[in-house]
Amino acid sequence: MIKSKNQLPWMLLLAAILIGLAAGTYGAVKKIDYSWRWHRVPQYFAYHGEDAQKIPFDGRVESITKKGGSAKVTLVSEDKTTKVVVVDANSLRVSQGEDLFQGDIVGFVRAWRPGPLMVGLWTTMWLSGISSVLALFIGLITGLCRVSKNFTLRWLATIYVEFIRGTPLLVQIFIAYFFVGTVFNLDRNVAGLGALSIFAGAYVAEMVRAGIQAIPPGQMEAARSLGMTIFQAMRYIILPQAFKKILPPLAGQFISLIKDSSLVSVIAITDLTKSGREIITSTFATFEVWLTVAAMYLVVTSLLSQVVFYLERRMAVSD
């Protein structure tokens, strides 16, 4: 039988299913009479903010020079110190020679500012970024302990991994913040960061262990027979190969970490999820905001998958 190469019917079917799902959702939402307010969402990405420029002393407007859209206002105080303030020309509130008191508004500067969604996204990114690095570090050390010949190291690592993998992340975050955080007086960001790193570290440790054990023992023997110490053999021979093997699951773990980091919102860290909740309390645009938040997570995780895909292909040269 000749395999049919024509994918078109299947593409059409896929499109039909997706359209059907969308239509169904639309119809269901119509029924509950929800009024969509998508136009309220963009302002939470970025907004045109106004900064009031104030005079820092009692004084007088010495001169105003307008250039393009901005105005340069030179202010002079009673003891002859001068200060130059640049404001948007159409927001100018003073005129030449006018006497001003300290704190009077000279004008405004308008600029684009990141809204709560972007600020939250940034928090999510640095939280998961830093905890990924820490998790990699913790996981590497613990993974090495897991394959160590030393009884104490091996069991310490095992207990850590079992404890973390056997308890929910949400509970770990509560323990990190309300118990450990209280005892050691930790900032909530430190507690959140620590909980995420320690959580992901346990999973990374298992991957490192599996990766090391997947390398044929002959590699270690060859390295040792050349006179390398166990650390040199690990560093130059075993770990580079193991890392290549575990890159896909490792990337999956870090992508998971981005998603799991949404749980730190329960200890009032304003990440993307918490920002979303805060926006909803002021807009009641529940559907729009959660869909937007989901889409933002999706964009970040997909981008990361692409980067990993690229890395994997680059590292495949020696196969």
Next chain:
Amino acid sequence: MIKAQNVVKIFSGRGITVRAVDGVSTEVKKGEVIVIIGPSGSGKSTFLRCLNGLETFDEGHIIIDGVDLADRKTDINKVRAEVGMVFQQFNLFPHKTVLENLTLAQLVVRKRKRPAAEDKARQLLKKVGIPEKENEYPSRLSGGQQQRVAIARALAMDPKIMLFDEPTSALDPEMVGEVLDVMKQLAKEGMTMAVVTHEMGFAREVCERVLFMDQGKIVEEGTPEHFFKNPTEERTKLFLSQVL
């Protein structure tokens, strides 16, 4: 150069203990080439692996160039740097090019400078007959080429002794010759060698002494002429009748 005195290696697990090496004593002089043969499970590979500490042993002494491996104070890494080993499965480092395979241990163990290490590596690649492959990864090489790279990698450390653990057993038949040729040349140059092999031709042609092992013991040892023409022990005769 190598002195083994009453070496015993016990494997134990699940209630069973096996004396894999059971009181082996022998001596290899500088420049001597010995071949160890025997049926599988006779402990010949295990004994060879004891010689550079890849396998620990339970009793006896192994003295390599004056250093006793049974002594707890012995730095095994120093001994290993002087004892090259070639494996059945080559065990090249797959993530490194041929040249990097040859230079890595020189750089990190011998602390040589990179240009010197690379010179040495190229010289050895020429010696084993594959100078053009230095930038290839091992997976792109044939089995015979990989094994020759493995020999060159061991030689790059300027070892005093070379151990070969069934170096041709994993090779396609047409590639055995090229590896044996390298080993023969090495023997001619006066390298001290201990070879575990099934290549009776190599044993007959190259070595000074053959050790026949069975069930962890040296059953018979002697010159190749004696060994292949007039073996005295029954077990040796039986084995030879099976392999020749």
